[in-house]
Amino acid sequence: MLYRIRIVQTNQFDEKAYNFLLIVTFIATINETLSFIIDARPGFIFYILQYISNTICTDASVIVGYCWCLFVEYHIYRNANRIKKKSRILAIPLIITTILLIINLFGNGIIFSISEKNKYMRGLFSYVIYVAVFFYYIESIYTVHKAKNDSILVEFFPIYYFVVPCMIGTIIQGLFFGIAVGWLCVAIAFILIYIEFQISNSFIDDLSGLYNRKYMNHYLNKLQSNKTKHVYGFLMDINEFKAINDTYGHLKGDHALIQFSKILQHSIDKDSVAIRMGGDEFVIFAKLQSDTEAVKLKKRIENNVRQFNIHSKEPFHLSFSIGIAKFNGKNTDAFLSAMDDSMYEAKNMHRLMQ
Secondary structure, three states: OHHHHHOOOOOOHHHHHHHHHHHHHHHHHHHHHHHHHHOOOOOHHHHHHHHHHHHHHHHHHHHHHHHHHHHHHHHHHOOHHHHHHHHHHHHHHHHHHHHHHHHHOOOOOOOEEEOOOOOEEEOOOOHHHHHHHHHHHHHHHHHHHHHHHOOOOOOOOOHHHHHHHHHHHHHHHHHOOOOOOHHHHHHHHHHHHHHHHHHHHHHEOOOOOOEOHHHHHHHHHHHHHHOOOOEEEEEEEEOOHHHHHHHHOHHHHHHHHHHHHHHHHHHOOOOEEEEEEEOOEEEEEEEOOOHHHHHHHHHHHHHHHHHHHHHOOOOOOOOEEEEEEEOOOOOHHHHHHHHHHHHHHHHHHHHHHO
8 A cells, every 4th residue: 555655646546446445454454453452341442442443344344345346347447437327336235234334333233232341243134244245246256257248358357366365254254253354365355456457557558547559459359359240440639739739738738638538438338448549549449239329429529528628727629530430340450441541531621621
């Protein structure tokens, strides 16, 4: 956690979620240690501390599961709209367990209770916490496997490096009361997942947070292997990007790329992926059923750029040229060439209209 604080991090959602997971785990580990130290110690202060520390630990386990699912979702799809929708649905188990834990603070013992001797005891509905935690881990596995089937995800996404140690720790602690290995296993899982993500991060563009050209090549290879149909490609180029750099400086130029990337993220749906090819060139691959849907996506991007220009306080305005092509299910080189030709035709039209 301290290492990640020291090094420069991007401002992407998955980075924030991962750091938050580390902080929650750190706090929970400290609280669990405290709860074992003060267990069965007499006195009202220890009684109160027992309730507080065990409530934090219990709720933290569900929070970690919830945030892990959101981290996985965003790390795969890089889609802001998708994460907003799914976060509401996934929050339901967390809200239920949090409400139960708040009710439990009144001493009814539905999740856990503290005896007169200040000893921790599990309650009748303590299993609800385990159900919620396992729901989140299973949901994250489902998300990864669905993404693999949809050709969205790089092959070595290390889902089991995190889920398996966490599940083992939860099962042991659930079956053998008094043995505290749950948070230890979560901490070990973070070490494993961090090592593996150094590999998968090579597919992410540092500046924009979108997938990079290396990932695009991977996506196209899978596209050709699977002979997937109904995939449209949208190749985009920011108009007069050099003028933005020359007029306002390269920092503003970078900011223009970041803002355009955010616009793309908010424009695509769950079956689409946005990629920064390099420089000011971007591409979207989208599973669509018709040319009409492709036109709708194009108009949505144009409208979002228009709204940015209206409401933004930036000194620059954004505009772009876009080329659209449909994959024929056979040759990805022809697919790219068709997108390229279409975009440069749009680029020439933009120059003629100036």
